[in-house]
Amino acid sequence: MTIGRWIILLVYGKYVLHSDAVCTYPTDLRGDWYSSSNGILTFENSAIQGFISGATLIGTQNYTCEFDGTGDRYIAKATVQFFTTVSGDVYLCMNMVKESDSKYIVTYESEIDSTTNQREVVILSGTGNVATESTICNIVGSYPTGAHEIFVNKDSVEDAAVTCPAILQNTLDVVVSNKSCTRSQLDGQTDTTRLSFTYSDCAQETLFSSNGQFICLYSFTDGSFTYLNVLNNDSSIYEPTTYRFSCFVLEAQGRLVYVTQHPEVCQSGQTPYNVSSSGRILVLIDNDPDTDMSGQIAVGVIIGLVVISVLGFGVLSFIRWFIYGSRKRIEPVPDAESMKETARYYWKFLKKRLTEKAEPFDDILKIINFRKRRLQRKALLSKRDSFIMELEVHEETNEESEFSDIELTVPKSAIRRLPSMDRKKMVQWIDCSKSSVSYFRAKPIWQKDWESYRDPFNMQNINRADTPSTSAQSVRTVSALMDTGDISWYEPEKIEKGLLNTMWKRIFKLLPQLAKKKEPDYFGS
Numbered sequence: 001m002t003i004g005r006w007i008i009l010l011v012y013g014k015y016v017l018h019s020d021a022v023c024t025y026p027t028d029l030r031g032d033w034y035s036s037s038n039g040i041l042t043f044e045n046s047a048i049q050g051f052i053s054g055a056t057l058i059g060t061q062n063y064t065c066e067f068d069g070t071g072d073r074y075i076a077k078a079t080v081q082f083f084t085t086v087s088g089d090v091y092l093c094m095n096m097v098k099e100s101d102s103k104y105i106v107t108y109e110s111e112i113d114s115t116t117n118q119r120e121v122v123i124l125s126g127t128g129n130v131a132t133e134s135t136i137c138n139i140v141g142s143y144p145t146g147a148h149e150i151f152v153n154k155d156s157v158e159d160a161a162v163t164c165p166a167i168l169q170n171t172l173d174v175v176v177s178n179k180s181c182t183r184s185q186l187d188g189q190t191d192t193t194r195l196s197f198t199y200s201d202c203a204q205e206t207l208f209s210s211n212g213q214f215i216c217l218y219s220f221t222d223g224s225f226t227y228l229n230v231l232n233n234d235s236s237i238y239e240p241t242t243y244r245f246s247c248f249v250l251e252a253q254g255r256l257v258y259v260t261q262h263p264e265v266c267q268s269g270q271t272p273y274n275v276s277s278s279g280r281i282l283v284l285i286d287n288d289p290d291t292d293m294s295g296q297i298a299v300g301v302i303i304g305l306v307v308i309s310v311l312g313f314g315v316l317s318f319i320r321w322f323i324y325g326s327r328k329r330i331e332p333v334p335d336a337e338s339m340k341e342t343a344r345y346y347w348k349f350l351k352k353r354l355t356e357k358a359e360p361f362d363d364i365l366k367i368i369n370f371r372k373r374r375l376q377r378k379a380l381l382s383k384r385d386s387f388i389m390e391l392e393v394h395e396e397t398n399e400e401s402e403f404s405d406i407e408l409t410v411p412k413s414a415i416r417r418l419p420s421m422d423r424k425k426m427v428q429w430i431d432c433s434k435s436s437v438s439y440f441r442a443k444p445i446w447q448k449d450w451e452s453y454r455d456p457f458n459m460q461n462i463n464r465a466d467t468p469s470t471s472a473q474s475v476r477t478v479s480a481l482m483d484t485g486d487i488s489w490y491e492p493e494k495i496e497k498g499l500l501n502t503m504w505k506r507i508f509k510l511l512p513q514l515a516k517k518k519e520p521d522y523f524g525s
Contacts, residue, residue: 093137102156146266257284
């Protein structure tokens with residue numbers, strides 16, 4: 001900084017920027033740089049080419065370095081002809097913090113101008129207003145969390161990459177809540193500096209990228225929220241469909257990672273559950289059984305429930321039967337979908353055993369008549385009055401009412417192995433999601449939808465019509481459109497816990513009773 005190039009006036013104790021003053025940008029900032037919201041910027045010693053001001057509406061402007069402010073602040077100015085007779089200066093107060101030789105974190109420390117709706121200051125010619133550091137860098141309070149910009153050297157993108165947050169370093173299922181998009185995946189473990197989204201039935205522009213490849217640039221944690229800036233690795237950008245930069249806000253809850261995405265930079269007030277209508281709301285589902293279950297049901301809680309159930313219902317005999325009698329063993333995996341599949345396997349196994357041991361009589365009348373004659377003979381031999389005992393055969397529904405969306409109906413006649421039992425009705429699923437109970441011999445619709453969409457949480461119906469199509473609200477209140485209906489969401493801590501507790505309690509209650517039952521005597525001997 002030379003005295004010949006600077007004219008500094010002290011007015012009321014403040015530095016005043018003179019129009020002839022020129023400063024120099026950091027020596028690393030030379031050449032072409034990607035910026036989060038201003039495209040490609042070209043840095044020279046004392047000028048920036050390519051900035052877009054909301055005030056001009058006439059394309060890009062060149063900003064000269066007017067003042068090297070406090071710390072990492074640089075104040076830049078562009079002289080703009082707004083109308084034929086109206087001109088003025090547009091000022092930027094940029095705080096540029098160097099992360100590496102190829103990357104800067106930038107915040108614009110001015111209040112949002114009411115005319116341009118951007119963080120800049122406009123001073124019209126002839127108004128007599130004087131530009132000072134305090135009037136240009138006039139932000140009140142702290143800078144909005146996550147609203148910073150990223151400058152990345154165009155020729156050194158690979159050098160700017162950083163390791164992505166640990167909660168994304170896995171293979172995760174992806175559901176985009178406000179798009180017809182399921183069965184997609186995120187690969188964050190093959191290369192921990194990249195996020196690779198595999199689009200399945202999604203439109204490829206869903207996440208503002210045509211190929212779904214993002215490079216992690218910068219992340220930090222504020223409370224329980226993680227903020228992540230990424231660069232889209234597409235060869236070409238076509239706004240507003242695809243953007244070079246986007247910002248994620250994440251929060252992990254057990255095996256679920258709630259995410260919002262906004263193009264360019266994060267917005268003020270953006271959370272993992274809420275974002276403006278121009279953003280996206282996602283849910284990432286981690287199917288790794290070793291993943292922490294905090295926020296839902298811990299593995300230790302499930303194991304404790306199983307142990308208590310075993311001791312309470314005396315299933316030591318069942319365990320012995322289960323080990324030596326069954327050839328196929330399914331280890332329970334503590335999540336809702338796997339628990340249901342495990343339960344279905346046990347019901348099918350139970351049905352098979354009952355079917356194989358059914359008596360080969362033609363009809364129930366033969367058993368009744370045979371038993372009548374036997375009882376008559378016994379009465380005569382004992383010199384008692386003869387009598388006839390009629391066997392009343394009926395079916396009783398197993399009172400397992402605590403299942404929330406699946407229930408087993410085992411006729412009592414089947415457990416007694418009566419020959420007239422209807423084998424097709426030994427095991428039936430009950431659809432409790434409707435107002436009236438319906439029986440199915442084939443897979444019910446809810447089960448087909450479950451398996452088709454791999455949606456492990458289909459508990460609570462949300463009316464799509466209640467949600468405006470122009471807004472993207474919380475993932476807990478907005479459903480995702482599917483080919484056949486809506487995906488429904490739930491709060492794991494309220495519903496899944498009760499489901500899992502009840503599931504295993506009923507399994508360990510029913511099967512030991514069957515295992516301990518002795519061979520029945522149909523003939524009264």
